[in-house]
Amino acid sequence: MSTASHNNFTVKFANVNGTGSSSANGLFMKSIFRMGIPVVGKNYFPSNIQGLPTWYEVRASEHGYLAPSGGVDIMVAMNAETYAKDLGDVDPGGYLLYDSTWPRNILMAREDITVLGVPLAKMCNENFDNARARTLMKNTAYVGSLAALLNMEVAVIEQLLLDIFGSKTNLIEANKSALQLGYDYAKANFTCPLPFTTKRENKTDGYIMIDGNTTAALGCLYAGATVGAWYPITPSTSLMDAFTGYCDLFRKDEATGKNKYAIIQAEDELAAIGIALGAGWNGSRSFTPTSGPGISLMNEFLGFGYYAEIPTVVFDVQRTGPSTGMPTRTQQGDILACAYASHGDTRHVCLYPSNPEEAFHFSVKAFDLADQLQTPVIVLSDLDIGMNDWMIKDLKWDKNFNPDHGKVLGVEELEVMEKFHRYQDKDGDGIPYRTIPGTHPKGSYFTRGSGHNKLGLYTEDAQEYQELVDRLLVKWETAKNLVPKPIIDFLDSNVYAILCVGSCDDAIREARDTLTKKGLAFNYLRITAFPFAKEVEEFLKAHEKIFVVEQNRDGQLRKLVAMETGIHLEKLDSIRMYDGNPIYSRNLVQEILNRLKEDAAA
Amino acid sequence: MSYIKKPKILRDNAKRNELGMTYNDYEGSMSTLCAGCGHDAITGAIIETVFDLNIPPHRMIKLSGIGCSSKTPAYFANQSHGFNAVHGRMPSVATGAQSANSQMYYIGVSGDGDTLSIGIGQFAHAIRRNLNMLYIIENNGVYGLTKGQFSASADIGSTAKKGAPNLQTPIDPCQMAISLGATFVARSFSGDREQLVPLLKSGLMHRGFALIDVISPCVTFNDHEGSTKGYLHTREHINEAVYTDYIHPLSEIKVDYPEGSTLQVDLHNGGKVILSKAHKQYNPVNRSDAIRGVRESSDRGEILTGLLYIDESQPDFIENENTIETPLNELSFQNLCPGSEKLAKLQQRYK
Numbered sequence: 001m002s003t004a005s006h007n008n009f010t011v012k013f014a015n016v017n018g019t020g021s022s023s024a025n026g027l028f029m030k031s032i033f034r035m036g037i038p039v040v041g042k043n044y045f046p047s048n049i050q051g052l053p054t055w056y057e058v059r060a061s062e063h064g065y066l067a068p069s070g071g072v073d074i075m076v077a078m079n080a081e082t083y084a085k086d087l088g089d090v091d092p093g094g095y096l097l098y099d100s101t102w103p104r105n106i107l108m109a110r111e112d113i114t115v116l117g118v119p120l121a122k123m124c125n126e127n128f129d130n131a132r133a134r135t136l137m138k139n140t141a142y143v144g145s146l147a148a149l150l151n152m153e154v155a156v157i158e159q160l161l162l163d164i165f166g167s168k169t170n171l172i173e174a175n176k177s178a179l180q181l182g183y184d185y186a187k188a189n190f191t192c193p194l195p196f197t198t199k200r201e202n203k204t205d206g207y208i209m210i211d212g213n214t215t216a217a218l219g220c221l222y223a224g225a226t227v228g229a230w231y232p233i234t235p236s237t238s239l240m241d242a243f244t245g246y247c248d249l250f251r252k253d254e255a256t257g258k259n260k261y262a263i264i265q266a267e268d269e270l271a272a273i274g275i276a277l278g279a280g281w282n283g284s285r286s287f288t289p290t291s292g293p294g295i296s297l298m299n300e301f302l303g304f305g306y307y308a309e310i311p312t313v314v315f316d317v318q319r320t321g322p323s324t325g326m327p328t329r330t331q332q333g334d335i336l337a338c339a340y341a342s343h344g345d346t347r348h349v350c351l352y353p354s355n356p357e358e359a360f361h362f363s364v365k366a367f368d369l370a371d372q373l374q375t376p377v378i379v380l381s382d383l384d385i386g387m388n389d390w391m392i393k394d395l396k397w398d399k400n401f402n403p404d405h406g407k408v409l410g411v412e413e414l415e416v417m418e419k420f421h422r423y424q425d426k427d428g429d430g431i432p433y434r435t436i437p438g439t440h441p442k443g444s445y446f447t448r449g450s451g452h453n454k455l456g457l458y459t460e461d462a463q464e465y466q467e468l469v470d471r472l473l474v475k476w477e478t479a480k481n482l483v484p485k486p487i488i489d490f491l492d493s494n495v496y497a498i499l500c501v502g503s504c505d506d507a508i509r510e511a512r513d514t515l516t517k518k519g520l521a522f523n524y525l526r527i528t529a530f531p532f533a534k535e536v537e538e539f540l541k542a543h544e545k546i547f548v549v550e551q552n553r554d555g556q557l558r559k560l561v562a563m564e565t566g567i568h569l570e571k572l573d574s575i576r577m578y579d580g581n582p583i584y585s586r587n588l589v590q591e592i593l594n595r596l597k598e599d600a601a602a
Numbered sequence: 603m604s605y606i607k608k609p610k611i612l613r614d615n616a617k618r619n620e621l622g623m624t625y626n627d628y629e630g631s632m633s634t635l636c637a638g639c640g641h642d643a644i645t646g647a648i649i650e651t652v653f654d655l656n657i658p659p660h661r662m663i664k665l666s667g668i669g670c671s672s673k674t675p676a677y678f679a680n681q682s683h684g685f686n687a688v689h690g691r692m693p694s695v696a697t698g699a700q701s702a703n704s705q706m707y708y709i710g711v712s713g714d715g716d717t718l719s720i721g722i723g724q725f726a727h728a729i730r731r732n733l734n735m736l737y738i739i740e741n742n743g744v745y746g747l748t749k750g751q752f753s754a755s756a757d758i759g760s761t762a763k764k765g766a767p768n769l770q771t772p773i774d775p776c777q778m779a780i781s782l783g784a785t786f787v788a789r790s791f792s793g794d795r796e797q798l799v800p801l802l803k804s805g806l807m808h809r810g811f812a813l814i815d816v817i818s819p820c821v822t823f824n825d826h827e828g829s830t831k832g833y834l835h836t837r838e839h840i841n842e843a844v845y846t847d848y849i850h851p852l853s854e855i856k857v858d859y860p861e862g863s864t865l866q867v868d869l870h871n872g873g874k875v876i877l878s879k880a881h882k883q884y885n886p887v888n889r890s891d892a893i894r895g896v897r898e899s900s901d902r903g904e905i906l907t908g909l910l911y912i913d914e915s916q917p918d919f920i921e922n923e924n925t926i927e928t929p930l931n932e933l934s935f936q937n938l939c940p941g942s943e944k945l946a947k948l949q950q951r952y953k
Contacts, residue, residue, distance in 0.1 A: 034953075208949050208952035208953060209952055209953075210949075210952045218945075218948075221938075221939075221940065222939050222940070222945070223939075224935050224938040224939055226701075226702070226930040226931070226933065226938065227698060227701045227702055227930065229694075229697075229698060250940040250944065251938070253926050256926060257924075258924050258925060258926040258927075259923065259924050259925050259926060260926055260930065260933055260937065260938065261925075261930065262701035262702075262923050262925050262930065263923075264697060264698075264701060264923070266694065266697075266727075267723055267724065267726075267727040268723065270691060270694070270723075270724075271691065271693075271694035271697070271723075271724055271727065272694075273694075274687065274688075274691045274693075274694025274695050274697070274698065274724070275694045275695070275697045275698035275701070276698060277695060277698060278685075278694065278695035278696060278697060278698025278699040278700075278701075278702070279698035279699065279701050279702040279930075280698070281685065281695070281698075281699060282663075282698065282699040282702035282703050282931055283702055283703070283931030284698075284701065284702035284703075284930045284931045286698060286702070300688050301688055301691065304687070304688050394946070394949055395945060395949060396942070396945075397941065397942040397945045398942070399941060399942040401939075402935065403935055436931055437660075437663055437683040437699075437703070437706065438660060438661055438683070438703060438705075438706050438929075439660075440660065441658070441659065441660040441681060443660065444659065444660050444680075444681050444682055444683050444684075445683065445684070446675075446676060446683075446684035446685075446686070447683075447684060447685045447686065448684070448685075448686035449686065449687070449688060450686065458676065
């Protein structure tokens with residue numbers, strides 16, 4: 001049942017991709033944001049350029065919940081092909097807005113919702129001359145109708161049009177008149193506003209609307225990364241696009257106009273990670289953004305980076321697997337593949353941001369960790385974080401921040417050294433000293449993926465080999481103290497707990513609020529990094545039962561936690577949502593209640 | 603254990619280069635390859651090259667992939683930086699390293715297995731980028747470390763040690779490189795140091811990707827009757843098309859070349875490459891002629907050697923990337939991070 005109220009509703013747009021709908025849908029969402037109302041957008045798009053169904057969902061939420069609501073209050077049904085499904089998706093009591101230029105199949109009706117017909121095509125054909133404008137302006141016109149139905153401030157939308165189109169006055173005028181057409185029609189033909197409306201608030205001051213690929217790219221820029229290598233792959237492509245854009249703005253040498261960065265489009269992911277490692281080895285902060293299939297290809301080099309101890313950062317913007325899977329759908333399916341990527345005894349430092357704000361900070365952190373620990377660091381984002389527009393707090397930069405490049409010997413230190421050996425553990429923390437090639441004649445050493453000893457020399461000696469791989473374990477222990485701490489919300493009185501990772505966070509926040517209202521308060525721990533900090537084990541020990549929520553079929557986080565902490569699997573009750581859509585609280589609450597009921601019955 | 607420390611023999615009267623370094627200073631660990639392996643002769647030629655060119659060892663990066671050939675960077679220039687990458691993927695590491703610091707010398711040593719099978723994609727794309735490096739293929743037509751399988755450069759009809767003939771078309775890295783747009787393509791023979799050293803010098807000083815395919819017989823698995831990459835067959839079928847000499851900047855040209863028979867190519871470092879053609883019809887500065895020349899020679903069963911093609915005029919990787927000359931790894935953080943005010947301003951667009 002649609003229980004929408006002031007500033008609490010979900011509008012879903014069903015469009016055909018390539019028809020310009022995304023600008024209009026963005027316009028709608030951003031206008032709500034500018035009215036001070038918390039809002040979030042989720043894009044359900046096909047792996048295609050033109051002609052296939054695509055959906056965009058805008059949720060206004062006065063509590064600032066950023067996961068989908070799981071329901072639809074207003075469906076804007078612009079795609080005849082998916083009309084039947086879209087009609088069915090509307091919550092009882094909700095509304096469906098469609099283009100009434102063409103007759104609607106009479107069989108497709110529902111008694112429990114209100115259908116609103118707006119002759120969008122007809123109005124646009126009468127008011128615009130060229131074919132492209134007629135297509136595009138239909139979208140702006142439905143935004144106009146929604147503005148009337150939801151009592152939105154038209155002046156806010158018009159200002160946004162000015163900000164978007166700038167000097168393109170003809171576009172501004174066209175959009176304004178389309179907006180008016182839709183608005184006037186709704187005002188004249190429907191009871192406006194609907195039972196749920198927008199009402200100006202001030203809950204978005206100090207916030208921005210941004211996606212996580214953009215913020216991760218900003219993190220690369222601010223961390224001082226200079227070499228980015230990549231092979232285009234959805235959903236990570238926009239990360240490098242954003243980095244390119246920012247470098248163009250901020251990384252040009254004023255005197256020469258030359259680049260203070262290198263962005264290399266590689267021939268494949270095998271090369272992209274090779275380039276990143278080559279640059280990291282040679283003293284540049286380097287990174288490569290990719291997705292699951294790229295991680296599969298990068299495995300061998302990741303093991304090399306681990307064993308030869310080379311810093312670099314890999315962004316895995318996860319999508320649905322296995323294999324090619326569904327490239328435009330989200331998942332957390334690479335947790336195990338990344339943690340242990342490559343053959344032999346390898347393990348990698350992984351960071352798991354939960355939203356675009358963390359994607360920024362973890363991106364910066366990843367470069368420090370890679371340098372401090374001299375190893376590849378993988379940032380596991382996902383399509384939901386990476387490509388959807390989230391409302392996050394303004395990003396802040398500490399102007400006193402200095403990057404930690406770890407144990408790098410400079411000219412002065414090498415000058416007074418008798419001899420430099422690359423893999424000696426002088427400090428007992430498992431992290432050796434390294435040099436940047438070209439720094440000093442004494443700094444040279446040989447890097448190899450074959451057996452080597454602490455002096456950096458080739459070896460096939462049993463003891464020397466084992467000494468080195470054991471030292472890597474000491475480093476792993478050190479890493480536990482350097483990685484971000486888990487996010488914990490703990491009260492002694494709570495019996496049950498939820499453990500999750502990444503983009504599950506906000507759906508769980510909402511679910512916990514709902515459950516608390518039902519008298520079921522849950523403790524909470526969100527994993528932010530692998531290896532797990534000691535707080536994770538303490539939290540696990542403090543509970544008899546922990547629900548592990550994650551977005552993959554096989555419960556990868558649950559398995560990783562069990563393997564790495566020794567906790568009994570039975571203590572970890574697995575809740576998995578992995579259909580490719582971002583998870584939402586409605587199902588989650590129901591699932592948890594069901595499990596508790598089963599427990600009580602047993 | 604296949605790492606052997608080489609005893610250092612220091613002589614008071616050892617020849618020193620302009621940096622005051624001796625030949626010893628450019629040597630590496632003791633080779634663990636088979637006695638008589640062509641690769642060791644190439645290692646010797648590389649040492650001579652970098653000694654003569656006065657390259658500061660720590661300003662040189664030597665890279666390789668996997669295989670017998672790829673072991674060799676350990677056998678020269680111990681004072682240089684070495685990177686023994688994964689199989690066939692040294693070019694990507696070189697690309698990244700060069701992005702971080704374009705002011706170093708890059709020498710890659712690979713083999714026919716490493717380059718022409720798993721590495722053929724990265725090899726092709728290093729050419730496409732015109733990566734500024736010397737790329738040596740130690741080509742013996744066979745997989746040595748896994749004991750004698752044919753490689754992709756094995757000629758049709760060439761036999762394995764036990765007699766089975768290869769039936770698949772060989773991949774000729776030189777023909778491939780010229781047709782892909784490489785800016786420096788040479789072929790030589792490990793047994794001809796006189797030819798090889800000037801080629802190595804020219805290649806290292808060339809701006810862009812310099813490929814030298816060196817026939818380097820495998821004495822253990824591919825030096826028998828029926829092999830087309832053995833010492834005997836190579837000596838009998840070699841045909842030097844273009845003699846090459848490298849003249850370092852500010853050095854005199856000491857040899858009198860017969861008038862009209864030579865071509866001079868000026869390198870970006872100020873050095874010169876003097877090419878004297880053995881065959882009138884062969885033209886090493888015209889891509890189409892070069893492809894035809896190499897192709898026809900190969901059809902006749904000959905091994906055409908020398909500097910087969912050179913074009914010094916093309917922009918290299920760094921120029922195409924428009925990267926600043928200052929190595930990226932030397933830029934200060936202040937130079938790279940836009941700071942807090944700009945971040946605040948930047949976010950207005952997301953409001």
